[in-house]
Amino acid sequence: MRATVIHAPHDIRVQEVPDPAIQQPTDVVLRVLRACICGSDLWAYRGESARQPGQRIGHEFLGIVEETGSGVNGFAVGDLVVAPFVWSDGTCAYCAEGLTTSCPQGGFWGSVGSDGGQGEAVRVPFADGTLVKLPAAAASDDRLLAALLALSDVLGTGHHAAVGAGVKPGSTVAVVGDGAVGLCGVMAAKRLGAERIIALGRHQARTDIARTFGATDVVAERGEAAVAAVRELLGGEGAHAVIEAVGTEQSMRTAVEITRDGGSIGYVGVPHGSGTGLDLGVMFDRNIALRGGVAPVRSYIPELLPDVLSGTIDPSPVFDLTIGLDEVPVGYKAMDGRTALKVLIKP
Amino acid sequence: MRATVIHAPHDIRVQEVPDPAIQQPTDVVLRVLRACICGSDLWAYRGESARQPGQRIGHEFLGIVEETGSGVNGFAVGDLVVAPFVWSDGTCAYCAEGLTTSCPQGGFWGSVGSDGGQGEAVRVPFADGTLVKLPAAAASDDRLLAALLALSDVLGTGHHAAVGAGVKPGSTVAVVGDGAVGLCGVMAAKRLGAERIIALGRHQARTDIARTFGATDVVAERGEAAVAAVRELLGGEGAHAVIEAVGTEQSMRTAVEITRDGGSIGYVGVPHGSGTGLDLGVMFDRNIALRGGVAPVRSYIPELLPDVLSGTIDPSPVFDLTIGLDEVPVGYKAMDGRTALKVLIKP
Structure with a gap:
């Protein structure tokens, strides 16, 4: 089959690779119907996250079940399914708690x-724990397929x-x-x-989407000016809830500064750089909490899918x-x- | 009256100061029956927290109302009351939310x-918002007075x-x-x-108290050995809930390392030093949350007092x-x- 391979920073190629095949009874082989590129793929592309030459890439996809291992119970050939961005066994204590990203077999x-x-196809380990079935009719609805693909990462990560x-x-x-997350x-x-x-965002195409998604206000400023603008909108206070979806020291610093006393920062931007951007003294005095991390999107799909x-x-x-x-x-x-x-x- | 004054690091004196008097209608003057020294007072004592020469010190006390301003409604002369370690107006949005430590008038x-x-007495601003009434009979019960004094800080802070x-x-x-908090x-x-x-603690007198307070296990090791010991006790995992009551970079690092994936660190140790001890990459991968800060103990007293x-x-x-x-x-x-x-x- 053909699939995307990363050879070195800025050297991404689509090339022939071995066809996936069932290796374990719990595997499924899935024909990819839709996939996408994630902002976090760019860290590998830019060489800021290490990859071995020849690694595959891409962690968001949905598709049709093409073959099932003998131990797979929940899926049959022909099913339309979506995969979260990590696989998980669905049976361990962490999976039971909903923290599928900490599954030891994940x-x-x-x-x-x-x-x-x-790529064209994917071998999915622990298919029963990992995949979620979608209505077959969705396969012929381009708009809906794109919306469902967001369940593999960005929608669940934004929810987290x-x-x-x-x-x-x-x-x-x-x-x-103002990225997809x-x-x-x-x-x-x-x-x-x-x-x-x-x-908070400076690109009007993106902030226009933010408005259609529910944003009531847009702040185009950055750094201290952004902090001042947010606080002015909120009568001098910060926001109860701040979403940090970038992962840099500067973005985290901004997040702390625009959080209301007693509020929380939900962070899902993959941390990059040496500094955390966290001023613990300020967070202590103002009782600002920090919660988040890699999103266990598998656990969120059943809640988000109906909507x-x-x-x-x-x-x-x-x-x-x-x-x-x-x-690609x-x-x-x-x-x-x-x-x-x-x-x-669209492979 | 006589009160404790900090003149310089390691120079703490008990000396004559002006008697407190009602300055605002919402003030109370309180005769101190019991006070105590806090671990955080030591930061000032050691010169690690700045103080102006001549500042008073001590933030935990209970006593008898000696005089009330004309605008005080909840207290009368002779009442036994406990004060939390910050005063607060009891009427602002933050006080209404229970975050009394963020009261703008606090x-x-x-x-x-x-x-x-x-010291012998204290002028209490915003007495109605700040003080909590105690049963008069407690005044003659030494053991109970000491227990009630803990409501002014350490018990509420531990609860936070x-x-x-x-x-x-x-x-x-x-x-x-293994301090009082x-x-x-x-x-x-x-x-x-x-x-x-x-x-976690190395001083047996303290860990003995920990056991009487409910600790099921004691780990005397420090650093990496402590992390290994905790994980061995918990079958290789960290703890769901970790209380950080020190405030140093090392103690926070230990806290992160002994938290179970998906767990939370409740931190109340006043942050000291330049580093946070927080490895955000580890916290991200393992979905470890950080919540806490200066404890709004005033809000916790009504819940803890009956017990x-x-x-x-x-x-x-x-x-x-x-x-x-x-x-002193x-x-x-x-x-x-x-x-x-x-x-x-006992003044």
Whole structure:
């Protein structure tokens, strides 16, 4: 089959690789119908996250079950399914608690020896614990497929941030980061009943999406000016709930400064750089909590899926460029250069 | 009157100061019946927290109302009352939310221009918002007075840590710090239903108290050896809830390392030093939350007081040395040299 392989920073190629095959009774082989490129893939693309030459890449995909291992009970050939961005066994204590990302048997698509999502097919370990079935009719609905693909990462990650930030009915919310995760954080906050949602971002195409997702205000300033602007909007106070969807020292510093005393930062931006951006003295004096991390999106799919299917929420506008598999290198360039927000792949 | 004054690091004196008097209609003047020395007072004593020469000190006290301003409604002369370690107006949005430490009109005993608790009397601003009435009969019960005095700080602070750490029935808990706050954290965790409570500490007199307060296990090791010991006790995992009651970079690092994936650190140790001890990459991968800060103990007193009065919980053993007011400098030396755990003052 053909799949995306990362050879070195900025050297991403689509090439022939071995066809996936059932290795364990709990495996499924899945034909990819839709995949996409994640902001976090760019860290590998830029060489800021280490990869071994020849690793696959891509961790967001949905598709059709093509073959099932003898121990798979929940899926049959032909099923339309979505995969979260890590696989998990579905039976351990962490999976039972909903923290599927801490499953001892879990793993990340594209890690050494595993398939990545940006290819024609994927061997899925622990399919019963990992995959979630979708209605077959969705396969012929382009818009809905894109919305459902967001369940593999960005929608669940935005939801995790909103949950970590403690969003509840009536909350004031501020969202740091105007990427697909930040925008999905806006959507998740709105879904959880936030009264006021301030999106921080300078790119109007993105903040326009933020508004359609539920943002009531947009702050285009950065750094100290952004802090002042948010506080002015909130009568001098910070926001009850702050979503940090970037992962840099500066973004975390901003997040701390715009959180109301007693509020929480829900952080889902993968931490980068040596500093945390956390001023613990300030957080202590003001009782600011920090909650979040890698999102156990598998656990959130059953809650979010009905709202996506009913159209109550529609994250599909985060995809602003659609390409074929052979164009994946072009897709990375477009996201790296910020000419695309999030790239959808039709293999 | 006589009160404790800090002139310079290690220069604490008990001396004549002006008698407190009603300045605002909402003031009360309180005759101190019991006060004590806090571990955080030692930061000032050691010169690690700045103080202006001549500032008062001491923020934990209870006593008898001696005079009330014309606007005070909740208290009468002769009432026995306890003060939390900050005053607060009781009427602002933060006070309504229970975050009394963020009250814009609030303040800390001993700050410039205010009385400290380690003296014969105190002018209490916003008395209706600040003070809590105690049963008059307690005034003649030495043991009970000591237990009630813990409501002014250490018991409520330990409770705040336990709440921040997310302790609930069945939780596994680890407590970093064997000072009075850490010990009260053990007590609070037990009260909230923790199933297993591991106290980290090397001083047997203190860990013995921890056991009477509810600790099921004691770990005397430090650093990496402590981490290994805690994980061995918990079958290789960390604790659901970790109480950080020290405030150093090393203690926070230990706290992160002994927290179970998906667990929380409730931190109440006043942060000291330049580093936070927080490895955000580890916290991200393992979804470890950080919650806590300066404890709004005023809000916790109504919940904790009945249990102290009934004897369900008795924090009085944290006081292992009782002195008169003139001996306060000796009390600081004893706590600084760790020959006393916590010093009770009878003015």
